[in-house]
Amino acid sequence: MENHVMQEVCRMIGPDWGDGLFCPGGSYGNGTAINLARFERYPDVKKKGSNHIPRQAIFASEECHYSVYKYASFLGIGEDNVFSIRTNDMGEMIVEDLEKKIEQQIEEGAVPLVVVATFGTTVKGAFDPINQIADVSKKHSMWLHIDAAWGGSLIFSQKHRSKLNGIERANSVVINVHKLLAVPQQCSMLLIRDKGILHKCFSRGAEYLFQKDKHYDKTYDVGDKYLQCGRKCDVFKFWFMWKAKGSSGFASHVDALMDLAEYFEEQVNKRSEFMLVSKRQYINVCFWYLPRYLRGKANVLEHSVELNKVAPKIRAFMVENGSLMLGYQPLKQLPNFSGLSRRILL
Amino acid sequence: MENHVMQEVCRMIGPDWGDGLFCPGGSYGNGTAINLARFERYPDVKKKGSNHIPRQAIFASEECHYSVYKYASFLGIGEDNVFSIRTNDMGEMIVEDLEKKIEQQIEEGAVPLVVVATFGTTVKGAFDPINQIADVSKKHSMWLHIDAAWGGSLIFSQKHRSKLNGIERANSVVINVHKLLAVPQQCSMLLIRDKGILHKCFSRGAEYLFQKDKHYDKTYDVGDKYLQCGRKCDVFKFWFMWKAKGSSGFASHVDALMDLAEYFEEQVNKRSEFMLVSKRQYINVCFWYLPRYLRGKANVLEHSVELNKVAPKIRAFMVENGSLMLGYQPLKQLPNFSGLSRRILL
Numbered sequence: 267m268e269n270h271v272m273q274e275v276c277r278m279i280g281p282d283w284g285d286g287l288f289c290p291g292g293s294y295g296n297g298t299a300i301n302l303a304r305f306e307r308y309p310d311v312k313k314k315g316s317n318h319i320p321r322q323a324i325f326a327s328e329e330c331h332y333s334v335y336k337y338a339s340f341l342g343i344g345e346d347n348v349f350s351i352r353t354n355d356m357g358e359m360i361v362e363d364l365e366k367k368i369e370q371q372i373e374e375g376a377v378p379l380v381v382v383a384t385f386g387t388t389v390k391g392a393f394d395p396i397n398q399i400a401d402v403s404k405k406h407s408m409w410l411h412i413d414a415a416w417g418g419s420l421i422f423s424q425k426h427r428s429k430l431n432g433i434e435r436a437n438s439v440v441i442n443v444h445k446l447l448a449v450p451q452q453c454s455m456l457l458i459r460d461k462g463i464l465h466k467c468f469s470r471g472a473e474y475l476f477q478k479d480k481h482y483d484k485t486y487d488v489g490d491k492y493l494q495c496g497r498k499c500d501v502f503k504f505w506f507m508w509k510a511k512g513s514s515g516f517a518s519h520v521d522a523l524m525d526l527a528e529y530f531e532e533q534v535n536k537r538s539e540f541m542l543v544s545k546r547q548y549i550n551v552c553f554w555y556l557p558r559y560l561r562g563k564a565n566v567l568e569h570s571v572e573l574n575k576v577a578p579k580i581r582a583f584m585v586e587n588g589s590l591m592l593g594y595q596p597l598k599q600l601p602n603f604s605g606l607s608r609r610i611l612l
Numbered sequence: 613m614e615n616h617v618m619q620e621v622c623r624m625i626g627p628d629w630g631d632g633l634f635c636p637g638g639s640y641g642n643g644t645a646i647n648l649a650r651f652e653r654y655p656d657v658k659k660k661g662s663n664h665i666p667r668q669a670i671f672a673s674e675e676c677h678y679s680v681y682k683y684a685s686f687l688g689i690g691e692d693n694v695f696s697i698r699t700n701d702m703g704e705m706i707v708e709d710l711e712k713k714i715e716q717q718i719e720e721g722a723v724p725l726v727v728v729a730t731f732g733t734t735v736k737g738a739f740d741p742i743n744q745i746a747d748v749s750k751k752h753s754m755w756l757h758i759d760a761a762w763g764g765s766l767i768f769s770q771k772h773r774s775k776l777n778g779i780e781r782a783n784s785v786v787i788n789v790h791k792l793l794a795v796p797q798q799c800s801m802l803l804i805r806d807k808g809i810l811h812k813c814f815s816r817g818a819e820y821l822f823q824k825d826k827h828y829d830k831t832y833d834v835g836d837k838y839l840q841c842g843r844k845c846d847v848f849k850f851w852f853m854w855k856a857k858g859s860s861g862f863a864s865h866v867d868a869l870m871d872l873a874e875y876f877e878e879q880v881n882k883r884s885e886f887m888l889v890s891k892r893q894y895i896n897v898c899f900w901y902l903p904r905y906l907r908g909k910a911n912v913l914e915h916s917v918e919l920n921k922v923a924p925k926i927r928a929f930m931v932e933n934g935s936l937m938l939g940y941q942p943l944k945q946l947p948n949f950s951g952l953s954r955r956i957l958l
Contacts, residue, residue: 290636293841301686315690317667332816336839339813340647342688344661444842452844467685470678493682495639496790498798498844 268501271508275441276457278421280434284461287492288454288500292415295440295456296382297337298493300324302438302458303380303409304341305467312467316342323371324348326382327359327394328598331413334382347376355544357392359383365402372406380409385430386417389597389605391548393417396432410436415454417548419446422516426524429548434459443504446523446549447516453500464491523549538562543603552605555580567600574601614847617854621787622803624767626780630807633838634800634846638761641786641802642728643683644839646670648784648804649726649755650687651813658813662688669717670694672728673705673740674944677759680728693722701890703738705729711748718752726755731776732763735943735951737894739763742778756782761800763894765792768862772870775894780805789850792869792895793862799846810837869895884908889949898951901926913946920947 268288276283289295304311308319316322322343326334328350335345349371352363368378381403383394396412403410412418412433418441420426421433433439437459444453458464469490511519527549534540534553538561543552555576560566566573577594581604584590594604614634622629635641650657654665662668668689672680674696681691695717698709714724727749729740742758749756758764758779764787766772767779779785783805790799804810815836857865873895880886880899884907889898901922906912912919923940927950930936940950 290640290844291840291842293839294636297839304688311688311690312685313690313692315667315684315693316662316688317665317690319663321661321663331841333841335816336814338661339658340839341686342650342657342662344657344659344663346659347661451842468682470681493639493643493686494637495677495679496637496797498636 267505271501271505272455272457275421275455279439279457280459283434283457283459285464285491286455286457287464288497289440289456290454290494290498291452292331292413292440292442292454293333293336295415295454296331296333296411296413297340298456299409299411299438299440299458300334300337300343300380300382301341302463302467303411304343306409306437306460306463307377307379309466319377321376322347322379323368323376324380324382325351325364325367325378327351327353327357327384327387329353329357329387329389329392330382330384331388331415334413343379353392356547357387357390357544359394359399361395361398361402364399368402368406368408378406378408380411383410383412383436384417385412385414385420385433386548386550388416389550389595390544390552391417391546391550393429393547396430396435400432400435409438412436412439415440415442416445419443419516420520422447422513423520423524424517425521446520447504447507448519449503449507452498453504468493527551541566543597543600550605552603554601554603570599570601577602577604580604613851617847617851618801618803621767621801625785625803626805629780629803629805631810631837632801632803633810634843635786635802636800636840636844637798638677638759638786638788638800639679639682641761641800642677642679642757642759643686644802645755645757645784645786645804646680646683646689646726646728647687648809648813649757650689652755652783652806652809653723653725655812665723667722668693668725669714669722670726670728671697671710671713671724673697673699673703673730673733675699675703675733675735675738676728676730677734677761680759689725699738702893703733703736703890705740705745707741707744707748710745714748714752714754724752724754726757729756729758729782730763731758731760731766731779732894732896734762735896735941736890736898737763737892737896739775739893742776742781746778746781755784758782758785761786761788762791765789765862766866768793768859769866769870770863771867792866793850793853794865795850795853798844799850814839873897887912889943889946896951898949900947900949916945916947923948923950926950 272286324338326348335348338348339345349367352360354360371378381399383396383399385393400410420429439457442454443449444451531546531551534542539556541554541556554573560569581592581594584592592604594602596602618632670684670693672694681694684694685691695713698706700706717724727745729742729745731739746756766775785803788800789795790797877892877897880888885902887900887902900919906915927938927940930938938950940948942948
């Protein structure tokens with residue numbers, strides 16, 4: 267069942283995509299992808315460790331998910347070797363900065379290992395310009411991983427699929443169908459272009475689990491392709507839901523959410539007591555609630571100290587009243603703002 | 613709730629035990645423990661990676677769980693740097709061999725990082741001699757991790773708790789309560805002696821998730837202590853079951869399983885068509901079914917080629933008939949034998 271679902275989603279990405287696994291969360295998937303990138307470049311890391319290879323560099327947008335840093339530490343690559351690429355006002359990775367930082371690292375003796383692009387950043391819901399990034403990755407023979415944990419489910423929507431154009435040029439993609447598609451948590455897919463690399467990277471051949479003299483077709487023993495041993499059977503939840511709703515059911519679900527976000531953005535724009543942080547790209551709508559004395563003024567952001575206190579206060583008030591659990595966050599230099607995304611729409 | 617359950621189990625281990633987390637499986641827990649060991653010895657690995665530190669060596673019994681090897685690769689330490697310690701006929705680590713191999717590695721320029729001992733090996737259910745191992749670890753300032761995924765739940769049994777004597781001398785322990793205690797899979801605990809190391813090792817401080825200006829007590833925001841981001845709420849299953857059955861309920865459950873295993877071992881011993889592989893130490897009962905011409909003979913093991921084929925055949929027959937799913941495995945030089953453990957008793 268897992269093989270079948272993976273093949274179906276792989277086919278939706280591109281004809282030469284071939285393998286994958288369900289992970290306990292998108293972070294784990296991102297970490298596994300970085301490990302595959304290192305293994306592809308230096309297959310003997312599996313046996314010998316990474317002491318004898320040069321310093322490796324990972325590149326990700328400054329708005330990427332923090333798991334990239336956490337797994338860089340865990341894998342022995344180190345947080346300091348994750349290089350933060352600047353983003354524009356929309357939250358998209360600036361490709362010129364990526365190129366510049368890759369070249370800097372090569373000059374300093376590091377090996378540019380992997381670019382982690384994001385489809386649907388956590389705060390703003392930005393989509394990195396994947397075709398340009400793929401060109402850069404290809405030029406430097408780097409692995410391209412897309413953290414599409416949040417945005418990847420758009421693949422089911424005919425109307426919005428084009429936001430993912432170029433996805434097939436990556437080497438690996440994480441899609442958490444437990445986010446946008448509302449499959450019960452956790453249901454996180456790591457999809458891989460190369461058909462054989464998972465087994466090559468993770469096989470250990472523990473004979474007491476994966477006996478070679480079993481009497482049935484052993485291609486269904488997928489356990490030796492994973493880092494884990496026992497796993498939750500996450501595929502079930504997705505398989506059942508897909509059977510029940512069909513691809514068209516998922517498409518309507520996604521489209522309805524996008525329509526709702528559009529409606530909400532319009533409402534924010536219409537009201538003088540609210541102000542958008544930046545134009546919506548996905549279902550993340552980021553906005554400030556403006557105290558009375560700031561409404562209609564052009565210099566709102568000059569009052570960022572006061573503005574910074576508003577969102578936490580509203581949240582505290584609403585949580586205590588039990589009315590709504592509303593997220594908020596600062597970003598780069600911007601003061602705390604509220605975000606309406608999956609927390610409410612799903 | 614998670615903090616509370618962790619504290620309760622920590623208290624059962626020892627008075628100076630203090631922290632822990634639920635992991636998606638025991639493999640993940642073992643890997644996290646090895647990472648903590650490296651971080652404790654070389655805190656700057658978190659930021660700088662492991663390129664600049666000497667080769668590290670991990671020591672584990674030849675019957676340890678294969679996740680030790682898988683995570684050694686993943687962490688960039690390398691499979692070849694896991695040194696396999698010989699075991700005796702009972703499956704217990706031979707401490708003299710451990711000492712010898714640690715000294716060899718020091719001579720060859722490696723840093724002895726961690727000993728992974730096992731309470732309840734997968735095949736034989738052996739318990740490594742932890743007090744002797746703790747002495748060796750201490751002498752070389754090594755981290756001591758116990759993979760008690762399978763055997764650790766004995767901590768609830770007054771009758772069998774003594775099998776774990778010395779557990780409090782470790783630095784970390786994995787206990788999968790989804791195994792012996794029959795909590796629904798997955799429910800795997802990593803327990804840590806040092807109260808602060810998890811946060812020091814894994815904190816990243818993603819501001820959009822762990823806001824510092826929240827209006828409530830932030831000590832319950834444990835997310836920054838983990839490698840994962842979103843997680844399954846595994847503690848619920850354990851908490852509910854503990855509430856329902858009580859510590860004494862878990863004790864009777866464990867004791868009943870041990871009694872059943874004892875009864876089964878007696879039955880095997882009584883019958884000439886069966887032969888024990890070695891004396892039972894836990895609920896694993898390992899045995900051969902002997903073809904008619906081998907019964908009652910002293911030189912049974914000289915017929916290992918024929919014997920090797922018996923268990924897979926029985927398994928195939930029983931699976932096809934739908935009567936029982938019986939595991940089998942070879943071990944070291946021994947031919948395939950059948951094992952009766954959690955597969956049947958739970």
